[in-house]
Amino acid sequence: MELIVQGIVKAFQLLISLDPEVLGVTWLSLKISGTATFISLFFGVSVGTVVALNNFPGKRLVISIINTGMGLPPVVVGLFVTIMIWRSGPFGFLEILYTPYAMIIAQAIIATPIVMGISLASIQNLPPNLRLQILSLGASRMQMVWVLIKESRLPLLAAVMAGFGGVISEVGASIMVGGNIKGYSRVLTTATVMETGKGNFDIAIALGIILLLLAFLVNLLLTHVQQRQHPR
Amino acid sequence: MNTILSVENLMVHRGGVRVLDIRDLKVQESRVLALIGPNGAGKSTLLLTMAGLLKPEQGKIYYKGRSIETSAERSWMRRSVCVVFQEPLLLSTSVYKNVALGLKFRGMTQSDIRKNVEDALAYFGISSLAKRSAKTLSGGESKRVSLARAFALKPHLILLDEAFNSLDPPTRESLIDDLRHILEETKITAVLALHDREETLRLAQDVTVMSEGRLIQTGATAQIFNQPQSEFVANFVGTETILEGTVQNIRSGLMEVLVSGKTIEATGSAPISQKVFCCIRPENIVVSREAPENSSARNIFEAQIQKIVRQAFFYKLVLDCGFPVVAYLTVSSCEDLGLCEGATVFASFKATAVHVMRREK
Numbered sequence: 001m002e003l004i005v006q007g008i009v010k011a012f013q014l015l016i017s018l019d020p021e022v023l024g025v026t027w028l029s030l031k032i033s034g035t036a037t038f039i040s041l042f043f044g045v046s047v048g049t050v051v052a053l054n055n056f057p058g059k060r061l062v063i064s065i066i067n068t069g070m071g072l073p074p075v076v077v078g079l080f081v082t083i084m085i086w087r088s089g090p091f092g093f094l095e096i097l098y099t100p101y102a103m104i105i106a107q108a109i110i111a112t113p114i115v116m117g118i119s120l121a122s123i124q125n126l127p128p129n130l131r132l133q134i135l136s137l138g139a140s141r142m143q144m145v146w147v148l149i150k151e152s153r154l155p156l157l158a159a160v161m162a163g164f165g166g167v168i169s170e171v172g173a174s175i176m177v178g179g180n181i182k183g184y185s186r187v188l189t190t191a192t193v194m195e196t197g198k199g200n201f202d203i204a205i206a207l208g209i210i211l212l213l214l215a216f217l218v219n220l221l222l223t224h225v226q227q228r229q230h231p232r
Numbered sequence: 233m234n235t236i237l238s239v240e241n242l243m244v245h246r247g248g249v250r251v252l253d254i255r256d257l258k259v260q261e262s263r264v265l266a267l268i269g270p271n272g273a274g275k276s277t278l279l280l281t282m283a284g285l286l287k288p289e290q291g292k293i294y295y296k297g298r299s300i301e302t303s304a305e306r307s308w309m310r311r312s313v314c315v316v317f318q319e320p321l322l323l324s325t326s327v328y329k330n331v332a333l334g335l336k337f338r339g340m341t342q343s344d345i346r347k348n349v350e351d352a353l354a355y356f357g358i359s360s361l362a363k364r365s366a367k368t369l370s371g372g373e374s375k376r377v378s379l380a381r382a383f384a385l386k387p388h389l390i391l392l393d394e395a396f397n398s399l400d401p402p403t404r405e406s407l408i409d410d411l412r413h414i415l416e417e418t419k420i421t422a423v424l425a426l427h428d429r430e431e432t433l434r435l436a437q438d439v440t441v442m443s444e445g446r447l448i449q450t451g452a453t454a455q456i457f458n459q460p461q462s463e464f465v466a467n468f469v470g471t472e473t474i475l476e477g478t479v480q481n482i483r484s485g486l487m488e489v490l491v492s493g494k495t496i497e498a499t500g501s502a503p504i505s506q507k508v509f510c511c512i513r514p515e516n517i518v519v520s521r522e523a524p525e526n527s528s529a530r531n532i533f534e535a536q537i538q539k540i541v542r543q544a545f546f547y548k549l550v551l552d553c554g555f556p557v558v559a560y561l562t563v564s565s566c567e568d569l570g571l572c573e574g575a576t577v578f579a580s581f582k583a584t585a586v587h588v589m590r591r592e593k
Contacts, residue, residue, distance in 0.1 A: 129317045132285045136315045137334035138385065140307070147333070151323050 003201060010202030011209055022203070026210055029187040032100055033168040036107030037115075040163050043108075044115025045156065049145060051116075052123035053131070066120060069113025074106075078173030081106045085177070098179035103187070106173040111163035118162060122155030123148055154226055161222050165215055188214075234261040235294075236389055236421050237282060237313075242291030244277055244445075251277050252445045254291070259389065262419045266426050266436035266453070268468065274445040275425035276318075279391045282423065283315040296388075311338075314387040318394040320374035322366035327358070327377050330366050334385045352384035355414055372403035376410075383414065392424045396431055408434055429469055433457070433509050433589055441465045453591075454509070458556055473512040473557045476591070479504055486530070486583055492555040497530040498586035509589045516585035517559035519549065520578050521569055529580040533557075537575050540566070547571075551579050 014022055051062055083089050085097045085105075096102045126148060134144045149156070171189035178185035180194060188211045195204040237259040244252035252274045259265055259282075267275045280286040281293070284306035293300040295309045314334070322330050331352055335345045353359045356376040361369065366377060375395070382390055395411070396404045412435055415422055426432050432439060432453065439456040441448040441464075449456060449465050457474045460466035477491035479502045489496045489510055496510055518524070523532060533553035541548040547566040551557045557579055561571075571577065 127319060127321055129319065130321050132280065132283075133315070133317055133321045134333075136283050136285060136310060136313075137381065138311050138314075138337045139334075140337070143337050147323065 007201040007205045011206035014203065014206040015209065019206075022206060022210070024183060025186055025188055025191050025207070026214070028100070028185075029168060029189075029211075030214070032103050032174075032187060033107060033164060036104045036167050037111055037160060037164040039104070039108040040111035040115045041160060044112045044159065044163070045119045045149065048116040048119035049123055049149060052120045053145065053148075063120065066113055066117050070117045072110055072113060073172070074110055074170045074174075075172035075176070077106050077109050078176030081109065081173065081177050097177065098181060098185060100178065100185050102177040103174050103185060106177045107167040107170065110170060110173060111167050114166055115159045115163045118159035119149075119152070119156055122152040122159075125155075126151060157222050157226050161219055164218055168214060168218075169211065233263070235259065236261045236296060238294045239278075239282065240292045240294070242278075242281065242288050242293070244274075244281060244286065244288050246277075250445055252281065252288070254278065254445075254447055257440065257447060257450070259421060259423055260438065261421050263438055264415055264422045264424065264436045265438045265440060266424050266432045267440050267442055268426050268429075268432055269442035269448075270427065270468070272444075273442040275442055276393050277445075278442070279315055279393050279423065279425055282389075283313055283391050284309040285315065312388040313391065314382040314385055314389075315391040315393065316378055316382045316395065318397055320371075320378040322369075322374055322377055322381075324365070324367050326362070327353075327364050327366050327369070328362040330377055331381045331384050333381060338385075348384045348386075349380075352380040355383060356380045356410060370403075372399055372407065375399060375403075375407060379411070383418070383420070386418075387420060389421045389423070392422065394425055394427070396426075396428070411435065429457070430589070432469075433474065433511075434591065441468060472514060473510075473517075475510045475512075475555050477508055477510055479506045479508060487588065489586075489588065494533065494554050496586060497583040498588050499583050500588050502588060502590060507591050509591050511587040511589065512557065512581055512585055513587075514548070514558045514560040516581050517551075517557060518580045519551075519559055519561060519565075519569070519571070520580065523578045524580055527580060528582065530583040531586070532578055532580040535577055535579045537571060537573050537577060540571065540573055551577070553579055 051059065051066070081102060082097065085091045085094060085102055131144060131148065134147050139147065169189060171193055174187055175190045175193065178187070178190065180186050180190040188207050192204050192207045192211070195207065235258045239254055239257045242252055242254040243250070267278060269275055277286065281288055284300060295313070298305065300306055300309050323333065328349060331349045332345050335348055350359065353362055356379055358373065358376050358380060361373060361377070366374070369377065379395070396407060399407065408431060415435070424435060436453050438451065439453050440450040441456065443464055449461050454474060454476045456465065457469050460469055475491045475496070477489040477496065479487050480490045480495065481488040482501055482504060485499060485501070487498050487500060487502060489498055489508060491510060498510060502508055518529065535551040535553040535557065537549055538552050539550040545563070547561045547563060549559045549561060549571070551559060559579060
């Protein structure tokens, strides 16, 4: 019991004193996961929209694959990315193993199906005649797609939240492809794993609190935007 | 009369089932055509095809004399043809932005957009809603916004799919009146998919009756209602007497309506020289051998029996009073009077039995 109380007290000391190492880890986490989410948003929304709006043979199979991807185990992604960028792997020449770039790639791969699945579902959930109505008002195909994406902005915000929440709290892939190198590829989750292993519960608890706080702040922000767009 | 759009030998299948099979349909410029028929008759599919939103497997569509075949031609057509769906399909933004949507697609300047949107909102009496969020509107208001959104584009042809469905009666009433005025004033050619006879009578000059993807009968509204060519059409439009006339005179709550050179008295009021339909239910017609004396019926006409049709529990008489009138008589009164085809009788009905509906122009 004493261990926990001591840990929490120390954790708050670290937070209040703005410990440079803790801050650095936090900032890097935000940068990596933010970039990964942004990339996944681009691919997820565009592919999700295309799949939702077009009818083609095997569409159900594609949707099933995307939905399976929403629950992609991070360690499997980590393994896959590691093999790909291993020195003798197909992308070995890039020499990005154990760098933040590798972490961004892995996290983007984890987040993309989440964003894709949610945007696909939200576009499909729009009334079926809405597309035809927009076209009949004289829209070009691109204009129509843009209006549909804007119309499903609320579920898309949920997709951003889910994607970001998924990757910032993910540890398996980050540790495999990033290597948890101090000051370079050490993020909140990998640092927590390491400090817990070393028995430094105070730092681990401090990192855990930051992680929770971050998730809360991001969601608060997005919820705020969401509620402002829907004054009801 | 110019044809703005015509359809020839059109075939549309869905899931192996034929949903449209139309040999020939012409939409005349500046007129209102109603497509009527039961659910599943193919009205909506026909509207989508005419709007260039559905590519037919077979058949030709001509719009303003041009054959519409490629997708480029279809998008050219979509710039001046607009369909309004049964459900309002508004975007979750303000009413103003919803109405501005189509104008924005056309790359119009902000000031032109403002002017067109304000005009369209005023037309439908919803200027006060401009800043409201479209998702907070009532059913009737949403419908008006979706109509304003289409009319703001000043299309040359507008296609309305079941425009008055799921509206409560007073809302529906006022929307029909407004729509009629707007169509009259703007002279926009319109095709309306409807399934209500009264809506049809009030709005349309021409009617096409549809069933199972085919056109059963096409013609002027009064003609379809009075001279149905088949039992299906008769059942669908009803067999009541519907007469075209013009209000001639009004005095103390009575209107005198001129119908085929004869004057019918009816209760209610309408402006003089207003064109109207007089509807008389067959059970309200009294038939007698002699001209009734001291009767309270304001309308008494000498008539010739053209046809007697035995129905289940009564006879249906088609009378010619100079205009056609349908009367229902019980079997016993018909036999007591000894009526036969060709006989001369008197048809009388009260002024209150005449239901007067305004029609356009």
